[in-house]
Amino acid sequence: MLSDILDGKCFKLVCGAGNEDAAEVEKLVALYYAAGCRFFDVSAKPEIVDAAKRALKGREAYICVSVGIKGDPHVNKARIDYEKCVGCGKCDEICPQGAIKYHKVKTIRCIGCGRCAKVCSKGAVSYISQEVDLREVLPPLIEKGIDCIELHAMNDNDAETMEKWAYINKVFNGMLSICTARGKLSDEKMISQIKEMIAERKPMTTIIQADGFPMSGGRDDYKTTLQAVATAELVQNENLPVYIMLSGGTNSKTAELAQLCWINYHGIAVGTFARKLVKKYIERSDFLTNEKVFNEAAGVAKSLVYRV
Numbered sequence: 001m002l003s004d005i006l007d008g009k010c011f012k013l014v015c016g017a018g019n020e021d022a023a024e025v026e027k028l029v030a031l032y033y034a035a036g037c038r039f040f041d042v043s044a045k046p047e048i049v050d051a052a053k054r055a056l057k058g059r060e061a062y063i064c065v066s067v068g069i070k071g072d073p074h075v076n077k078a079r080i081d082y083e084k085c086v087g088c089g090k091c092d093e094i095c096p097q098g099a100i101k102y103h104k105v106k107t108i109r110c111i112g113c114g115r116c117a118k119v120c121s122k123g124a125v126s127y128i129s130q131e132v133d134l135r136e137v138l139p140p141l142i143e144k145g146i147d148c149i150e151l152h153a154m155n156d157n158d159a160e161t162m163e164k165w166a167y168i169n170k171v172f173n174g175m176l177s178i179c180t181a182r183g184k185l186s187d188e189k190m191i192s193q194i195k196e197m198i199a200e201r202k203p204m205t206t207i208i209q210a211d212g213f214p215m216s217g218g219r220d221d222y223k224t225t226l227q228a229v230a231t232a233e234l235v236q237n238e239n240l241p242v243y244i245m246l247s248g249g250t251n252s253k254t255a256e257l258a259q260l261c262w263i264n265y266h267g268i269a270v271g272t273f274a275r276k277l278v279k280k281y282i283e284r285s286d287f288l289t290n291e292k293v294f295n296e297a298a299g300v301a302k303s304l305v306y307r308v
């Protein structure tokens with residue numbers, strides 16, 4: 001059961017809520033499974049869940065699908081306005097997903113991290129929030145067999161959050177995860193929203209994914225992971241019957257910093273940094289068939305998984 005690995009300290013690989021590149025997801029899941037990871041967070045699309053299952057080959061591991069409410073960055077996709085774009089290429093250079101090539105956005109790879117808009121001095125990048133109807137999206141995924149549903153609730157639209165949360169609770173009987181951060185919510189608001197969301201749930205059936213700065217990982221230093229630890233501490237201080245998972249700027253320093261700060265976390269979810277660490281291997285077309293390359297990459301991934 002998923003709760004078994006959460007009762008130890010587990011590593012969750014975040015393939016990206018917005019990452020709809022099935023070939024990449026298959027490679028990432030195969031690689032991080034070989035490195036010891038047993039919990040995988042993927043986009044809520046049938047073809048992506050299929051890709052993860054293909055990589056797992058029936059071996060025991062847990063799949064979480066991520067859905068978001070409108071406005072949450074995890075469900076944003078970048079768009080370039082060519083009336084304003086001067087083709088400088090800065091967005092291309094900064095994109096951690098390789099989602100921009102020759103000033104064009106490959107939407108299936110975009111995770112909505114926001115880096116491209118930050119570097120664009122022409123204001124040419126905007127974001128479209130991908131709205132999904134959970135009533136259409138979730139039933140086929142539940143049918144396929146998933147272990148957890150995560151709702152990205154980084155928005156102060158309480159009505160939408162609670163409406164989507166109520167529906168997820170109605171149709172899915174397993175572990176749920178609330179991915180939340182302080183960016184758009186005050187500390188008090190974040191905690192009161194969590195309390196409201198877990199009020200009707202059985203103890204220890206909910207993960208609170210404390211998202212420091214969403215999708216900010218990439219650098220392997222203490223500063224980058226500080227907000228994930230600080231957000232987890234806020235949740236821990238409430239003594240709620242939930243599992244606490246750190247995310248948002250997580251890297252190989254997260255576990256050490258969390259332990260120094262006396263955070264009794266149940267897991268660490270790593271996305272951007274975990275993907276960056278193995279990027280040069282994953283990009284190879286022979287990655288899944290070249291045993292030498294795969295094993296070398298697994299060694300690199302293992303060095304991160306075992307830091308948790």
Ligand code: SF4
Nearest residue numbers: 085086088089091120
């Ligand atoms: S950074 Fe802005 S101006 Fe430069 S290529 Fe990207 S969208 Fe165009």
Ligand code: SF4
Nearest residue numbers: 095110111113114116
């Ligand atoms: S930088 Fe981030 S938001 Fe921009 S295209 Fe790349 S993944 Fe998408």
